[in-house]
Amino acid sequence: MRTTHTARMAAGALAALLVLAGCSSKAEDGGGDKQAAGGVRTGDGIKGKTINLGVLTDMTGVYATLGKSVTQAQQLYVKQVNADGGICGYRLALTVRDHGYDPQKAVSGYTELAPKVLGFAQFIGSPFVAAVKQRIDGSDKALVLPQAWSATLLGSPYIRVIGSTYDIETINAIDFLMKEKGLAEGDRIGHVYFExxxxxxxxxxxxxxxxxxxxxxxxxxxxxxxxxxxxxxxALKKAGVKAIVISAGPRQAASLVGVAAASRFGVPIIGNNSAYAPQLLATPAAAALEANYYVASPSLPIGADTPQAKKLVADYRAAYPDDGLDNGVVAGWTGASAFGEALKKACAAKDLTREGVDKALLTIDAFDPGFGITQDFGDPKAASSKESVILRPDKDAVGGMTVVREAQASSAAQGYTPGAS
Incomplete structure (x- = not known):
């Protein structure tokens, strides 16, 4: 369920937006550092006994299904935390803005919320995060946990990708094809990918x-x-490829798998996490997807056999009985939980300022909310994990996916450094 990216955003348009919208992000609600009861420093995004967090999501655009699942999972997390007394005596509050995967709305939404929130528990779309990266790193210094996995976002202490980046995930995907699906040295492999x-x-x-x-x-x-x-x-059949990787959206993956099956082109196909949605199992491509399609994932699926996954399934169904389950629920819950863990550690250090929360996240080196992959946030230049789980579509599974290969980092991924290849 990864966030798929559109064609390169018009750099000039984004630059113009930033000039127009990129004025100061001085806090309206924090007003600078303050000393709260108990000696805990507070600042931007904390008003009274409430910690305000921002959510920049896509509820109406091409990734509306993903955005809805991620956001509802985070709202569920906040509801449960507040019911348990909050964090450090503060209740959490989410302010949600739907950018519809539109660059102008994304930048203006960030500009609106940045002065008002402590940080962002969600920001869908790496082009949009990249568009405001200079402001995040420069004046704002607010923690951002994006729903995006481009290696271009690495290197910032304030923007922390959760899980393996797309390049690492693809390395693990091809390792699976070689070890378990017959791809061998000297073979040709197709790669269909979004610009x-x-x-x-x-x-x-x-x-x-x-x-x-x-x-x-x-x-x-x-x-x-x-x-x-x-x-x-x-084109790929003519080229004689022995396997295919697809780095696109669910619709493109369904078409690729369906057309290949109809053409009796039976090579294995594997997608990045963004290239699948369980709704595809209600389409004519369902049988082909179940037979010959695989997905690399940064976590176990929502239907995993772990106590945390089972509880999340039960709680999410109770909160949203009319909505289906997908891995967006896992991604949203993981992002909110990671932010919550940083808040707890910042509270223990008596520093709930933006600087304090950023520093707290960097001390977390073994974070796992129950979905099979441990995250290390200590090095902003590195992905928090090099592991991937290999999944396959399954209409009978909770969330429409089952595990084919448990979490692991291939030897190639272990020796790889993003940006150094």
Whole structure:
């Protein structure tokens, strides 16, 4: 359930937006550092006994299903924390803005909320996070936990990607194809990918793995508006590829898998986490997806056999009985839990300022809310994990996915440094 990225955003348009909207983000509610009862320092985003957190999501655009699941999971987390007495004596509050995956709305939403919140428990879309990165790192210094996994977001102490980045995830995906699906040295592997930072960061992983393993990558760049993958299947079949990686959206993955099956082109296909949604199992591509499609994931699925997963399933169903379950619920819960853990550690250090929360997150080196992969937030230059779980679609599973290979980091991923290839 990764956040898929559109074609490269118009740099000039974003720059203009930042000039217009990028004025000071001085806090309206925090008003600078203050000393609260018990000797805990507070500041921006804390008003009275409430810690205000921002959510910049997509509830009406191309990733509305993901945004809804992520946001509702975070609202559930906040409700439960507040029912248990809050954190450090403070209740949590989320202010949600829907940017509809539109760059202007994303930047203006950040500009509106940045002065009012302690940080962001969610920010969907790495192009939008990148557009305000200079402000985050420069004047605002508010912790941002994006729902985006581009390696271009690494390096900031204030923007912390949770899990493996797209390049690392792709390396692990190809390792799975080689170890368990017959892909071998000398073979050709197809890679269908969105233009822009999501697809191109994933392609970096393919190219790296190809050099390490003696493969040849046959590249097929597409746009997010390209929904029919017939041309790509024809080209890859002609090229004689033995497997395919897809770094695009669920719609493109369904078309690719469905067309390949109809063409009797039975090579294994694996997607990044963004390239699947359980709703695909209600489409004509369902049988082909279950038979020959795999997904690399930064966590166990929502239907995992762990106490935490089972409790989250029960709680989410009780809170949102009319909504289905998908891995967006896991992603949202994990992001909110990570922010909550940073708040708890900042409270213990008696510093709930933005600086204090940022420092607290960097001390967390073994975070796992119960979905199989431990995160280390200590080094902003590195992904918090190099592990991936390999999943497959399954209409009978809770959340529509089951585990094929447990969490692991391939030897190639272990030796890889984003940006150094």
């Amino acid at each position: 822009g930072d999501y697809g191109e960061n994933a392609l970096t992983g393919s190219r790296y793995m190809a050099r390490k393993a003696g493969l040849k990558v046959v590249e097929q760049k597409i746009k997010p508006t390209d929904n029919d993958m017939t041309g790509q299947v024809v």
